[in-house]
Amino acid sequence: MQSLIKLRDVRTVFGTKVVHDGLNITVNEGEIYGLVGPSGCGKTTVLREMVMLQEISGGKIEVLGHDLSTISSTDAQKLRSEWGVLFQAGALFSSLNIKENISLPLREYTDLSQKMIDEVVKFKINLVGLKSSDAHLYPSQISGGMKKKSALARALAMDPKLLFLDEPTSGLDPISAREFDALILKLRDLLDLSIVMVSHDLQSVYATLDRVAVIDEKKIIYEGDLKNIKNSTNKFMKTFFRSDFEQ
Numbered sequence: 001m002q003s004l005i006k007l008r009d010v011r012t013v014f015g016t017k018v019v020h021d022g023l024n025i026t027v028n029e030g031e032i033y034g035l036v037g038p039s040g041c042g043k044t045t046v047l048r049e050m051v052m053l054q055e056i057s058g059g060k061i062e063v064l065g066h067d068l069s070t071i072s073s074t075d076a077q078k079l080r081s082e083w084g085v086l087f088q089a090g091a092l093f094s095s096l097n098i099k100e101n102i103s104l105p106l107r108e109y110t111d112l113s114q115k116m117i118d119e120v121v122k123f124k125i126n127l128v129g130l131k132s133s134d135a136h137l138y139p140s141q142i143s144g145g146m147k148k149k150s151a152l153a154r155a156l157a158m159d160p161k162l163l164f165l166d167e168p169t170s171g172l173d174p175i176s177a178r179e180f181d182a183l184i185l186k187l188r189d190l191l192d193l194s195i196v197m198v199s200h201d202l203q204s205v206y207a208t209l210d211r212v213a214v215i216d217e218k219k220i221i222y223e224g225d226l227k228n229i230k231n232s233t234n235k236f237m238k239t240f241f242r243s244d245f246e247q
């Protein structure tokens with residue numbers, strides 16, 4: 001199996017605060033890989049480091065065969081078009097409607113004609129389960145679930161191999177959250193995606209993840225499938241995966 005993302009001995013320091021001290025992570029092709037851990041352990045920061053929004057203080061990150069610390073700006077620009085990102089906050093531009101939001105990456109990274117862009121956007125809107133008639137609505141006019149779907153459609157605009165999701169079900173009601181889990185699984189199979197997902201949502205973790213990495217005390221304290229979790233003696237893991245320990 002090919003590994004698409006490799007973090008080796010990654011260190012992250014903000015001022016005097018050490019957030020990560022030697023993270024090792026391997027994300028394989030085709031898997032849905034989760035990052036969990038206590039609040040403030042640096043899950044979002046790892047995701048930002050993987051997509052070149054945050055520099056690391058030490059170690060090495062490789063994504064799709066590129067060492068991020070030595071990559072040229074041309075390769076970096078190309079690499080950015082090979083992944084999609086769904087961040088927790090500020091997902092959509094409020095002054096643009098759904099169609100315009102999804103069009104953004106196509107305008108930035110391609111020279112497709114307006115007609116082609118409209119076709120791609122129409123397809124993506126359908127792919128995530130929105131209606132064609134939703135295209136002209138603005139973020140303020142749609143539900144939380146629809147916003148997440150729109151942001152997902154935008155993340156998928158460029159047909160990425162890799163998708164990064166930061167707490168995709170946060171703020172959603174339980175029904176919409178489970179619907180979003182199902183959508184992620186469906187899209188992974190349909191589009192052959194590899195997905196890295198930060199989550200606090202235990203149901204989502206069990207419904208979607210193939211493997212999980214647990215960050216605690218600045219390190220990865222567990223990396224593997226969800227079956228072996230109950231052998232852990234770590235306090236966070238015992239609390240987070242409580243139902244597994246009670247069986």
Ligand SMILES: Nc1ncnc2c1ncn2[C@@H]1O[C@H](COP(=O)(O)OP(=O)(O)OP(=O)(O)O)[C@@H](O)[C@H]1O
Pocket residue numbers: 014019037038039040041042043044045046
């Ligand atoms: N740009 C920054 N400058 C200074 N400190 C930062 C910066 N970004 C993150 N931090 C700090 O790094 C730590 C990890 O933050 P991060 O948001 O990655 O945690 P998290 O695990 O995603 O948290 P949560 O689960 O609460 O969302 C926090 O203490 C945060 O304050």
